[in-house]
Amino acid sequence: MIENPYRPGAGHMPPFLAGREKEEEHFRKLLRQNFATENILITGLRGMGKTVLLAHLKQLAESAGWIWVGNDLSESSSLSEERLALRILTDISESLGRVLNASEKEQGESTNASFEALRNMYEFTPGLPSDRLRNVLQRLGSLVKSAKARGIVLAYDEAQCLNDRADHNEFPMSMLIETIASLQRKTGTTQYLLVLCGLPQTQDALTEARTYTERMFNVITLERLSRADTHAAFVTPLKRLMPPLCISRELIDKAVDLTHGYPYLIQFFGKELVDELLQNGGTLPVDKFPSSSVLNRLDSGLFAARWNKTTDKQREVLNIIACRPAESSIDFSAQEIAEQSVGELTNGQATQMLQALTDRGLLYRTRHGRYAFTVPMSEIMILRRMRDVARVEDSWLMPPLAHQNGAFSNGTEGNRPEDLPTSRKRWRWLRT
Ligand SMILES: Nc1ncnc2c1ncn2[C@@H]1O[C@H](COP(=O)(O)OP(=O)(O)OP(=O)(O)O)[C@@H](O)[C@H]1O
Ligand SMILES: [Mg+2]
Incomplete structure (x- = not known):
């Protein structure tokens, strides 16, 4: 029996992690800092390898004597400041507990890093969630020392979910940045290093949260491999x-x-x-490779979940985007898409459609109000899907074999070949 070594799938560690030496070296340098001031933001499109790089950095951090505290924020879509603070405390108590258990066994001492203890400390501190969280994190020094660790790496994946939401008066991203920045400005406390990981819009969310984040983060943008x-x-x-x-x-x-x-x-x-x-x-x-069933599996794995949530109208807009000339830039504006539609979409309609596709997770907003696909090579998959749809539609526009044979030549069914439309109607949804 041969075991297939490849690991397609979100967060599955590949059998060979290629081409990340530069990022690895940079992170090792950060781990050697005596006073952490520089943090990392890892961004990239879906499937570009952010999560597995994060898992790799975890190994590096732990073998360099740091405590890794981390989680995936994708489930916390409506994250409030309070919930984020409690999330961090839960994650810290879990990681610290694990490390302390190991070193207590060696030293025969006992320390308390349970969530309840940290939560009590948090509850009894006056002020805003950021003040309270900072207070708890500041007081972890002795625990970190007992664990003989250099400091704590706080690592959060899917950090685009941290977005500040002014309409709800919730600013979790700002709270996290502010807390870490203020801890890093203090000397003599535990070292904290923040590693955030997320889709490209995370970078904009960070800069919008605090102006100083540009100096606080080193941005690693994961591109495709050479x-x-x-x-x-x-x-x-x-x-x-x-x-x-x-x-x-x-x-x-x-x-x-x-x-x-x-x-x-x-x-x-x-x-x-x-x-x-x-x-x-x-x-x-x-x-013989790839067979059509391989390509079908590719589309239904990588793309189907998002594609299936789109309406017919949205699919036609996706088709316009996918049909842009090959030399076009990766990102596009609503105006460009309106122009590409040759008069079928106004600027306003294009903006609305692109926003709806962004809400569905197919597109994201780049800087300066432009848009791009979140899944690499979306264009090819859209064209394949639309081609399949077109094939089925065309098959219904062809005269049925029975007609060609003259079996219903009296035309009582009303669908004689000459009644059939000659071309598929596009844009019918805009006209109705
Ligand atoms: N450097 C690499 N070399 C080879 N394979 C890789 C590499 N990085 C990631 N992969 C593979 O790519 C796939 C996607 O990786 P991962 O889940 O980390 O992407 P991601 O950027 O976190 O995606 P998402 O935004 O959807 O969370 C996995 O199957 C992983 O094994
Ligand atoms: Mg991921």
């Missing part, structure tokens, strides 16, 4: 399977090209290739 790194990510796990599998260089090059260097696609096509090889007795001709 060809050499993609090749390494793809081939390293494969090498261990050759033999018994036998894969031509041409087929490997083709699979590497298909991924365009996007980390999720490296795992996806890697897994599909190994599965197909196994089903095919260990070898595969180049032109």
